[in-house]
Amino acid sequence: MSESSSAILEVRDLKKVYRSGYEDLVVFADVNLNVEEGTTAVISGESGSGKTTLLNLIGALDSTSDGRIIFNGRDITLEEEEELIEFRSRHLGFIFQFHYLLKDLTALENVLVPSLIARLPRAQARRRAGDLLAQVGLTERMDHYPIQLSGGERQRVAVARALMNEPQLILADEPTGNLDERNSRAIQDLLFELVKAHGKTMILVTHAAEFARMGDDQYLLEHRRLSRV
Amino acid sequence: MRYSFVAFMGFRYFRSRRRGVGATSTVLSILGVAVGVMALTAVMGVMNGFQLGFIESILEISSYHIQIQEVQGQGDSPALVDVLDRLRALPDVRSAVPFSEHQAIIEGRFAELRGCLIRGVPVDVQQLDPAFMRTLEIVAGDFGIDRPGALVLGIELSRHLGVNVGDSVSILSLEGPSFGDLQPSRRFYQVAGLFRSGYYEFDLGWAFFSLEEGSALNSRVSPPLTIGVKIQNRFRDQQAVREIQNVLDPEKYRLVSWREFNRAFFGALRMEKIMMTVLIGLIFVVVGFNIHHGLQRAVRERFEEIGLLKALGASDAAVRRIFVLDGLLIGTIGSLIGLLLGLLISVNIDTVFRFAEMVVNAGLGFMDMLLFPLVQSTSTRFSLFSPAYFYITEVPSTVLPREAVLIVLFALFSPIVAAAAAAARVKEVKPAEVLRYE
Numbered sequence: 141m142s143e144s145s146s147a148i149l150e151v152r153d154l155k156k157v158y159r160s161g162y163e164d165l166v167v168f169a170d171v172n173l174n175v176e177e178g179t180t181a182v183i184s185g186e187s188g189s190g191k192t193t194l195l196n197l198i199g200a201l202d203s204t205s206d207g208r209i210i211f212n213g214r215d216i217t218l219e220e221e222e223e224l225i226e227f228r229s230r231h232l233g234f235i236f237q238f239h240y241l242l243k244d245l246t247a248l249e250n251v252l253v254p255s256l257i258a259r260l261p262r263a264q265a266r267r268r269a270g271d272l273l274a275q276v277g278l279t280e281r282m283d284h285y286p287i288q289l290s291g292g293e294r295q296r297v298a299v300a301r302a303l304m305n306e307p308q309l310i311l312a313d314e315p316t317g318n319l320d321e322r323n324s325r326a327i328q329d330l331l332f333e334l335v336k337a338h339g340k341t342m343i344l345v346t347h348a349a350e351f352a353r354m355g356d357d358q359y360l361l362e363h364r365r366l367s368r369v
Numbered sequence: 370m371r372y373s374f375v376a377f378m379g380f381r382y383f384r385s386r387r388r389g390v391g392a393t394s395t396v397l398s399i400l401g402v403a404v405g406v407m408a409l410t411a412v413m414g415v416m417n418g419f420q421l422g423f424i425e426s427i428l429e430i431s432s433y434h435i436q437i438q439e440v441q442g443q444g445d446s447p448a449l450v451d452v453l454d455r456l457r458a459l460p461d462v463r464s465a466v467p468f469s470e471h472q473a474i475i476e477g478r479f480a481e482l483r484g485c486l487i488r489g490v491p492v493d494v495q496q497l498d499p500a501f502m503r504t505l506e507i508v509a510g511d512f513g514i515d516r517p518g519a520l521v522l523g524i525e526l527s528r529h530l531g532v533n534v535g536d537s538v539s540i541l542s543l544e545g546p547s548f549g550d551l552q553p554s555r556r557f558y559q560v561a562g563l564f565r566s567g568y569y570e571f572d573l574g575w576a577f578f579s580l581e582e583g584s585a586l587n588s589r590v591s592p593p594l595t596i597g598v599k600i601q602n603r604f605r606d607q608q609a610v611r612e613i614q615n616v617l618d619p620e621k622y623r624l625v626s627w628r629e630f631n632r633a634f635f636g637a638l639r640m641e642k643i644m645m646t647v648l649i650g651l652i653f654v655v656v657g658f659n660i661h662h663g664l665q666r667a668v669r670e671r672f673e674e675i676g677l678l679k680a681l682g683a684s685d686a687a688v689r690r691i692f693v694l695d696g697l698l699i700g701t702i703g704s705l706i707g708l709l710l711g712l713l714i715s716v717n718i719d720t721v722f723r724f725a726e727m728v729v730n731a732g733l734g735f736m737d738m739l740l741f742p743l744v745q746s747t748s749t750r751f752s753l754f755s756p757a758y759f760y761i762t763e764v765p766s767t768v769l770p771r772e773a774v775l776i777v778l779f780a781l782f783s784p785i786v787a788a789a790a791a792a793a794r795v796k797e798v799k800p801a802e803v804l805r806y807e
Contacts, residue, residue: 225679227682234681238804244385
């Protein structure tokens, strides 16, 4: 089934078609991708090339038109919604271009949310959330609400949130796309540092060439095809 | 310790709605539930006060809990004494009293004749059935039916007849050994006392004398001697009927429970209560719409957050429960406030009415003062429950714990259903669509 025994994720002949009236809009087709455990795969491409759509399919947030996505040997394209919910909660960490922090929760509580969904013991989760916030340099800002944090700080909280349940795979969709240069660089460094430190696998979608070069494998999504760079 | 995601998010969202844009809607929803529960508790309390007063009077004075009649009414004394002994020996039986009833026309000092029902009871009824005497308030004279020719009249009946304690009244009844031989018979009695039962019909149309006076009338149109039984718990009447049937021959005695005996009247009281509950309960429908509207807006405003929670692994059902919890909190807080206020009003209902009368009368007085040059003052004082019109001196109120619980559950049902309906849109939220930052 897999080309490589250490691949945590295999994408086989993936196709996504959006139906628009009587027309079919093919976003991409025959997309193949192998991501080895503990590595970072970076996907680049022009706006509208389908990078986010590909990430959403891998993250089970959207349904495929054809092809298979195999995560640790399980074909998630064949799974029911309940299994996908458990898959997202236990195995994935999401970082979006926008932080999407819950405005009524403090930084610490925002980081805790995935553990509450996964029903992890609270005391243990609280300790871990505190540690993660410390690792992203926000020890002093734990009890602050998103509105009291800067853009860079909010994205740091989002990074900590993505790592909360110790997911095997982190899906990062242009995590610095909404930040100024200084904050972008800081988040890039932080993200790669943490992913390495925690031994995580990451698929990163980015426009930034410098950011892309930090990955282990680089891919380009253009003309509806994904090719290795 | 595992901390529920739904509880955590629900409380946070509720706290934020209390402070944020939805604050007015939340406060109005809580107030709506509170007003509904308060109104239902207070109204049910007053209705219970009146109804239980009526029911108490009817059961203690008139119908008893179970009536036992001989199918072939011989009414011989040795058999009756034996039956009474057997009944009084039963653990559930509180009292067993024989009585007779006689329809008659009564005349006092005025020319007006009135029909009345005279009940013959044992002269020692005060010892045999203390609850009967507690319910029957003797307002003049005494219950001296042990004196020959003594009659105790309802207070309203005495007013219509124009008689008082010590006065004489005449009774016209039909007497004779068989229906064809009935002859009008006139007898004179002396008023020994006047009673008030709290139930106008009894006070206007009832009188008591001794069983011996009753048998002297010896009318075929009167039913045979009946035994009135009161039990410890009137709601266990069916069980008591079965117990009595074990000690009395079912073929010789007919048993009628209070539910059957008063079916029409108690049915009307129950229907009145149900209708009032439904009408006041309509408040909860309005409150439900308000909650639904508020939460629907909250769901719409939180589409992105819902999308994020779903992306992080929260199920549709879990996210829906967050909003249902919001409705539950509104219902719970509103219910508790309403219940507290309702109980306060119920306990102090007379004070509340006096205060309302005072406010209205002050307003009327002020209007009189303003309009004095133009119109003549009415000088009529407003009264919510005047004894002159309503045959009561104070407004009774009884809140039954079972009903209070039902009212609270009723009040919780509306917000929960409204919230569940509003939260149905959670299913429409697709994370891939709402989390697309452009």
